[in-house]
Each structure stands twice: as C-alpha cells, then as structure tokens.
Amino acid sequence: MSYFLPETHPVLTAARGLALAHSGMIEVHSSPLYLRARDPHPDRVVALVSGGGSGHEPLHTGLLGRGGLDAVCPGEIFASPHNRQIYEASAAAAKSGGVLLIIKNYTGDVINFQIAAERLRHDGIPVATVLVDDDLATDSVDSATGRRGTAATVVVEKLLGAAADRGATLEELAGLGRRIVAASRSIAVAARAQTSPTTAGPAFTLDEGTLDYGVGIHGERGTRTIARPAIGDLVRRMTDDLLDALPEGPSEVLALVNGLGATTELELNAIGVLLNDELIARGVRPVLIVPGTYTAALDMAGFSLTLTRLDEGWAELWTAPTRTPLVLPRPTLTAEGLERSPQESAAPSASPGDTAPASDPSGDRALLDRYAQTVTQVRDNLTKLDQLVGDGDFGDNLAGGVRRAVKLADERGLDGTAALAEAFLNDVGGTSGPLFGLLFQHLASASPADGRAPSAAELAQAAEAGFAAIHRVGGASPGDCTLVDALAPAAQSLAASARDEAAEAPLTEAAQAAIRGALATASLRPRRGRASYVGDHALGVPDPGALAVALLFMALADIHEPTTATRLPAPGYITVP
Incomplete structure (x- = not known):
C-alpha cells in the first residue's frame, strides 16, 4: 500500500x-x-x-x-x-x-x-x-x-x-x-x-x-x-x-x-x-x-x-437516495430471498430400497479415508506451492473435494472412488477439479466390488483411460508440467507390472514412478495451466497437481501393499515448499 x-x-x-x-x-x-x-x-x-x-x-x-x-x-x-x-x-x-x-x-x-x-x-x-x-x-x-x-x-x-x-x-x-x-x-x-x-x-x-x-x-x-x-x-x-x-x-x-x-x-x-x-x-x-x-x-x-x-x-x-462518491445504499442482504446453504439443506430421505450404509468397509472406502487423511495433512504445503506458480487455491480445492467425497460416501453409501468422481466432477471448480474427476471416474471402474486389491492390469487400464480423457479435454502431455507428468509414468509402471508375472509390488512401484514424475516437474517450464503464465518463475517448483496424483498412488499402495509401501517417503516430505 x-x-x-x-x-x-x-x-x-x-x-x-x-x-x-x-x-x-x-x-x-x-x-x-x-x-x-x-x-x-x-x-x-x-x-x-x-x-x-x-x-x-x-x-x-x-x-x-x-x-x-x-x-x-x-x-x-x-x-x-x-x-x-x-x-x-x-x-x-x-x-x-x-x-x-x-x-x-x-x-x-x-x-x-x-x-x-x-x-x-x-x-x-x-x-x-x-x-x-x-x-x-x-x-x-x-x-x-x-x-x-x-x-x-x-x-x-x-x-x-x-x-x-x-x-x-x-x-x-x-x-x-x-x-x-x-x-x-x-x-x-x-x-x-x-x-x-x-x-x-x-x-x-x-x-x-x-x-x-x-x-x-x-x-x-x-x-x-x-x-x-x-x-x-x-x-x-x-x-x-x-x-x-x-x-x-x-x-x-x-x-x-x-x-x-x-x-x-x-x-x-x-x-x-x-x-x-x-x-x-x-x-x-x-x-x-x-x-x-x-x-x-x-x-x-x-x-x-x-x-x-x-x-x-x-x-x-x-x-433514502444519495449523490455521493460512495454509492449508498449498497445492495443489501436480507433474510428474504436467501436460499438455504448446502449445510442447512435436508439430506434426501432414503427410499425403501436404499441400503446407504454409514461406511463402506471395502478397500475402496479405505482408500478414500487414507487419501482424505493425507490431503488434510499436506493441504497447506500444496497451497504454498500453488501460490508460487498460480493463484494458491489448489490445496483448498483438493481438500474441499475430498471432504465432499467423504460426505457422499457416508450419506449415500457410494464407493470411495465413485464418491471422489462425483464430488470432483460436480462440485469442485477451477481447472484441476474436473480433471481429477475424470481420473477418479476411470479409477472407480477398476475397483473390485468384493474389496480386494485391484490388479495391476485393471489399474493400468483405468489410469491409461484417465490419462487419455484428461489429454482429450485439456491437451496436456507429459513434459507440460501438469498432473499427467505423475499419472503417465504411474500408468506405464502398472502396465509393465501387468506384463511381468513376477512383479511383487505393482502399486508401490507405480507410486514411486508417480513420485519421480511429480518431483521432476520442478525442472520443467510449464506449458499448460496458470503456471504457464509465470514462465521461469515456476522453475524449481513441483506441480501441485502432479504431487496430488502421486499422493493418490501412495494411498493405494498404503492400503493394498502395506509392507512394501514402507519404502515410500512421507507425504509431507514430497510436498514440502
């Protein structure tokens, strides 16, 4: 000032x-x-x-x-x-x-x-x-x-x-x-x-x-x-x-x-x-x-x-009317005409045929809870990184979308990734929100109904489909310094594990590939998204969206491969500003 x-x-x-x-x-x-x-x-x-x-x-x-x-x-x-x-x-x-x-x-x-x-x-x-x-x-x-x-x-x-x-x-x-x-x-x-x-x-x-x-x-x-x-x-x-x-x-x-x-x-x-x-x-x-x-x-x-x-x-x-530099009266908020806030709106009542369990014990719900815990832990770090290269809203948008997904899973009994898909596609704005929604939508198709760990082949197919959808919508390719720089290597790793019958920890390896891809974005000059507007100022800063993808694959490994997932770094470590 x-x-x-x-x-x-x-x-x-x-x-x-x-x-x-x-x-x-x-x-x-x-x-x-x-x-x-x-x-x-x-x-x-x-x-x-x-x-x-x-x-x-x-x-x-x-x-x-x-x-x-x-x-x-x-x-x-x-x-x-x-x-x-x-x-x-x-x-x-x-x-x-x-x-x-x-x-x-x-x-x-x-x-x-x-x-x-x-x-x-x-x-x-x-x-x-x-x-x-x-x-x-x-x-x-x-x-x-x-x-x-x-x-x-x-x-x-x-x-x-x-x-x-x-x-x-x-x-x-x-x-x-x-x-x-x-x-x-x-x-x-x-x-x-x-x-x-x-x-x-x-x-x-x-x-x-x-x-x-x-x-x-x-x-x-x-x-x-x-x-x-x-x-x-x-x-x-x-x-x-x-x-x-x-x-x-x-x-x-x-x-x-x-x-x-x-x-x-x-x-x-x-x-x-x-x-x-x-x-x-x-x-x-x-x-x-x-x-x-x-x-x-x-x-x-x-x-x-x-x-x-x-x-x-x-x-x-x-x-009463005025003729002053400050235009008064300003439009005022009154009780009349205010819609009820989403928090105040009554939840839809369940029909007789709805089951709507309070929680889903499957691995897919466990994935949602683990991802929610991780995102809450690193939200401020992601915000600080996004402030360096963009407008600083990524941490809050990601955390808000995950909270919405948890609520959907609790209230409507949705599977974890299905809840993430609906929340991010319907309720999270900005650029990254709906793109993550596309990824979650395809990952939801790979979640077995019996709660077992999805196979490397199932996840590879879902990740590749998610990457293809994101590319069609936003045009991003590996090397553009976006979330696909973590998603593409994770999908490639899963595909390789699906071809290798001896692969013992495909999710952990995919998470490691996603982490490497996300951290490598720090050396890239962004060509897509808001970070592309700041030019060389973005050098040295890993892309927050790519880190969020890496965190998702880390959560998958934590849930389904807890023994080998101990090789992975702590979420706070890879997202430190």
Whole structure:
C-alpha cells in the first residue's frame, strides 16, 4: 500500500483525485485542507461536517454530497484534522440553521472539533456536536476517554444526511444523532496488521493461527489476541458480544459488515450471511445487512461488525437516495430471498430400497479415508506451492473435494472412488477439479466390488483411460508440467507390472514412478495451466497437481501393499515448499 503514496502531500493529492473522479460534485480547498459538496440539497437548513485521520476511506469523503455530508476535513494518515480545517470548512458550509459536527471519539478529534465549535459560536454560527462512541472493545478499558468511535460513524452520517435533506433543524439532528449512537455498537478483528507508510512493513505482527480481537481503526492492537477460530464461530462470538452490549430496544437492526481494507467483498458477503443467520437464531430481525468496506484501516486484513437497533423511520433514512462518491445504499442482504446453504439443506430421505450404509468397509472406502487423511495433512504445503506458480487455491480445492467425497460416501453409501468422481466432477471448480474427476471416474471402474486389491492390469487400464480423457479435454502431455507428468509414468509402471508375472509390488512401484514424475516437474517450464503464465518463475517448483496424483498412488499402495509401501517417503516430505 505505502509504496504508491505520493512522497509529498499524499492526502491533498488524494483529495484532488477524488474531486477529479467526481467532477461537479466536490471542491477541494488546499490551505487549510477541506472538501466541500458543490450541490447540497436545497431543503437542507443545517450543514453536516465531519472528518478525521486519513486511511479510513471511503469514510468520510465517500459520504460527501446530497444525502450525506456538506464538508469533510481529512487529517494526515491516522491523525486528527487541525481545528482550523474544521472551523473554516464549517464556516464555508454553514447554513441558516447552523452546523452539526460529527466527531469520532478519539482525543485529537474531540479536542480539535470542540475548539472549532467554540470558534464558530464566537462568530455567532449555531453549532452542535454528536460524539460517536460505538466500539465495545474499549467499553471496559480503564480510561476517562470512553469508547472509541469506529464504523457506526457511517450509520450516523448516512441517517443524519437523509434527515438533513428533509429540512431537520439543528436540535432535531443533534438529538437524532445521539439516539443513533446510543443504539449502535461495533467490534473489529484482524488477522494481519496494516502496512506502515513509514516502514512499508506490517505495523505489528501476529503469530500464525491467531488474530487480534477488538482492534481499532487506526491500526491499534486488539484488546486481546486469540487463537483463530472457524469463521462461523468467530461471527457467533462477535454477535453475542454485540447483542450483550447493545441497550434494550427494538428487535429490528441494521447490521454493517465492514472491511478494514484488505478483506475481499467475497469474504464480506459470506460474513453477512453468517451474521444474518446468527441474528435470526437469537430472535433479532436484521432488516438491513450491509457488507462492504466503509471504514478502512489502510490495508488491515480484518473486518468489523456494527449493529444498530432501528427506531421507527430509520430504515427509510438509510435507503433514502444519495449523490455521493460512495454509492449508498449498497445492495443489501436480507433474510428474504436467501436460499438455504448446502449445510442447512435436508439430506434426501432414503427410499425403501436404499441400503446407504454409514461406511463402506471395502478397500475402496479405505482408500478414500487414507487419501482424505493425507490431503488434510499436506493441504497447506500444496497451497504454498500453488501460490508460487498460480493463484494458491489448489490445496483448498483438493481438500474441499475430498471432504465432499467423504460426505457422499457416508450419506449415500457410494464407493470411495465413485464418491471422489462425483464430488470432483460436480462440485469442485477451477481447472484441476474436473480433471481429477475424470481420473477418479476411470479409477472407480477398476475397483473390485468384493474389496480386494485391484490388479495391476485393471489399474493400468483405468489410469491409461484417465490419462487419455484428461489429454482429450485439456491437451496436456507429459513434459507440460501438469498432473499427467505423475499419472503417465504411474500408468506405464502398472502396465509393465501387468506384463511381468513376477512383479511383487505393482502399486508401490507405480507410486514411486508417480513420485519421480511429480518431483521432476520442478525442472520443467510449464506449458499448460496458470503456471504457464509465470514462465521461469515456476522453475524449481513441483506441480501441485502432479504431487496430488502421486499422493493418490501412495494411498493405494498404503492400503493394498502395506509392507512394501514402507519404502515410500512421507507425504509431507514430497510436498514440502
């Protein structure tokens, strides 16, 4: 992030860029720095002015204009604006009914905004203030400062902006703002600190597998560091903490799912659904679930949740039209129209003729369980390898497909390789998922129904058919640095063993051939798949797909040739990044 900030006047330059991008909406005053809306609503009689340290964009500048703020005073990065900025911005934007200052509860902000308010009063301009203090992480901190002001500022500014456009008076707006603040609480978590503009490194470090709970929007450490839970458990904990902290009131809420800078929209939308479900389970009706990045902490990897108990008419204020750089209201997730998640969907009931055993004792099911165990063990290694040559999703895709296959085998009594084939062909995306599905589909045909070890000839025929299908679909050949660089030598080894009546360990030998082929891909320049786009950067990195094929043949050997399979290396050894 900090690599691309201008070396001089970065905040002023960014302000000019915002005005350039929204021509006719915003004017920039450089000395002192503030931004003013060029086209306020004609019915507005009170100006709304806010601001704070930069690095929180789109707060506050994104809410500048009709339905939002009249003026914004940006400070330097994570530093409050000077009282002169606030005073001159307010004097320039003031209307017949005065000025309302919206202040986040940080010491520098409070002092400078209050000094500006005193100067405005001295000039005879009616002025009132609203102090936003929604951060429940600092609720019990032994400090006279009180709770910090964080993402609920967005809710306050949006609702007050709509009310101001309706001609609300200074007293009415101040009272409304204070009620909104009282009805709002926020909590934030982070898995990685923001980049320091000074050092270009992380502002603080977290141990792997941990996150900070209760971080601030200026990059402050959390009030505690916790082991990173599953995201569903994390959202549940945050929801409970928020509801415990909220004052009693209406059961309808607005819920803001706010990214802290480096959290993707994909993640925020998913968190929105989890939050929606948690609220409904507690008898709280989420009228509006609003995911997006609204109050960033530069590029911190984290998110915050804000709940606001909705009084009568507040939802309509949120959905009132705006003309601001930040397009609000954003499309919102609500309970209406949400399909049930796959986990919530009821499993199909068995017909009278279905047997559907809970588990398949055959060697084929044992193969699935062994492969699942192996993939779980090396998933992170495969992910790291794929990050070096591709987009880093291979480990998760492979593990997810295998988990789906285990579920299919458990719920529907499918054979192990048949379950793998169905899971990967139907449910695993990307390039490698369906290609592995083709391989599993052909291997399933070689699995004897009585659970005995498949013969070398049966496996050779299945592996060769799988290779042929993959070649027809994707065009990959040995030497292209793909999964077939492990599959082809394994198939050749099995075919040779089928011709040699003296072969004693055909599966172990095939696994060894697959391992050699997979590891040899490190010396190849990829010609297929995403790795082909990185050119020589892929040299020295074995192909993750080829390693996954080798792991499959290792699992076959472990199940059916346990004595000779001891010659094979550990899965973690061949997949080490």
